[in-house]
Amino acid sequence: MSNQEHTASIKAYVTGFILSIVLTVIPLVLVLNHMMGKAALTVSILLAAVLQFVVQLFFFMHIRDGEGPRYNVMALILGIIFVVTIVAGAIWIMSFNSQVQ
Amino acid sequence: MSQTISAHVSDQNHGHVDQEGLKTLGFWIFLVTDCLLFATFFAAYAVLRTHTEGGFSAKDFNVPNFIIETFILLTSSFTSGLAVLSMHKGNKKGLIRWLIITLLLGAAFVGLEVKEFADLAAEGATISRSAFLTSFFALVGTHGAHVTFGIFWMIGILFQLSKRGITPVTTRKVSLVSLYWHFLDAVWIFILTVVYLMGVM
Numbered sequence: 418m419s420n421q422e423h424t425a426s427i428k429a430y431v432t433g434f435i436l437s438i439v440l441t442v443i444p445l446v447l448v449l450n451h452m453m454g455k456a457a458l459t460v461s462i463l464l465a466a467v468l469q470f471v472v473q474l475f476f477f478m479h480i481r482d483g484e485g486p487r488y489n490v491m492a493l494i495l496g497i498i499f500v501v502t503i504v505a506g507a508i509w510i511m512s513f514n515s516q517v518q
Numbered sequence: 519m520s521q522t523i524s525a526h527v528s529d530q531n532h533g534h535v536d537q538e539g540l541k542t543l544g545f546w547i548f549l550v551t552d553c554l555l556f557a558t559f560f561a562a563y564a565v566l567r568t569h570t571e572g573g574f575s576a577k578d579f580n581v582p583n584f585i586i587e588t589f590i591l592l593t594s595s596f597t598s599g600l601a602v603l604s605m606h607k608g609n610k611k612g613l614i615r616w617l618i619i620t621l622l623l624g625a626a627f628v629g630l631e632v633k634e635f636a637d638l639a640a641e642g643a644t645i646s647r648s649a650f651l652t653s654f655f656a657l658v659g660t661h662g663a664h665v666t667f668g669i670f671w672m673i674g675i676l677f678q679l680s681k682r683g684i685t686p687v688t689t690r691k692v693s694l695v696s697l698y699w700h701f702l703d704a705v706w707i708f709i710l711t712v713v714y715l716m717g718v719m
Contacts, residue, residue, distance in 0.1 A: 426603055434596040441588060444711065448719045449581070458719055466711040470704050477599055477700040489546035496550035500557040507561035 433476025440469040538690050545694050549701050552664075556705055559657040560712060566649040567717070574643035574651060576717025580634060584714045587630050588706065591665075594623035595703035598696045605692050610684055613692065614676060620699065621672045624665055631662045654713065661709055664702050671695050 444462035447453060453461065474480045480490060567576055598620040604612030635655070638644075645655040675691050682688060
């Protein structure tokens with residue numbers, strides 16, 4: 418029984434590792450071969466990064482583990498909201514920089 | 519009466535089990551706040567990345583160097599997972615072996631990053647050269663400092679493991695250092711994408 422569990426986890430780690438490599442190689446190939454336009458390329462590589470972050474959360478960091486209320490997931494979601502607000506807000510505000518100078 | 523005592527005892531046991539869970543939750547909350555630290559550096563970088571003052575720009579990054587760094591860190595994230603798997607099997611030797619491999623890969627990563635920084639400084643691209651370089655060194659350097667801290671943390675845990683073996687306490691510590699390591703790999707993915715790939719594209 419416990420043996421089965423472990424092979425399952427090894428499977429999870431190997432799957433996560435392979436997915437991470439694929440999601441790293443795709444943006445590398447796209448960027449180094451200058452495929453796609455600039456906007457499409459930016460969106461694609463950011464998407465690959467977000468997907469890889471999700472892969473790491475599920476396959477490596479075992480976000481689904483544990484019983485009861487998932488306070489770690491709640492904290493993470495709140496954190497992501499803060500991160501997006503800080504980064505997007507900073508870029509947005511500073512885009513007015515040239516107008517006020 | 520005996521019922522209240524046993525209830526009390528089981529409560530205590532429950533409380534003890536929760537302590538370890540609470541520490542893990544506390545660590546997750548630390549990771550989230552660490553995300554906020556990185557978010558501020560990412561925001562500064564995103565705003566300042568074009569302010570190169572005619573000096574070194576993001577187009578000039580050494581491509582093979584950051585590709586190798588990426589795969590080293592990704593592999594070390596995987597091996598730290600294998601360390602946790604060995605630990606759950608009660609395989610102390612395997613655990614120590616994978617931890618040492620993880621640590622060495624981490625050291626190779628930091629070495630490459632130090633070399634990259636030294637090469638940049640030799641080219642005159644120092645932290646005070648432009649706003650772009652200030653935000654670059656601040657962001658990537660903070661990540662590198664985290665990896666360096668993780669290496670020393672792992673060394674400490676290795677000593678404790680060789681002394682005490684796999685106990686509930688060392689189990690929690692190995693799980694947390696592994697979580698920390700995966701988190702650093704996740705942050706690096708965004709550095710790779712935002713700093714290096716969007717730089718050279």
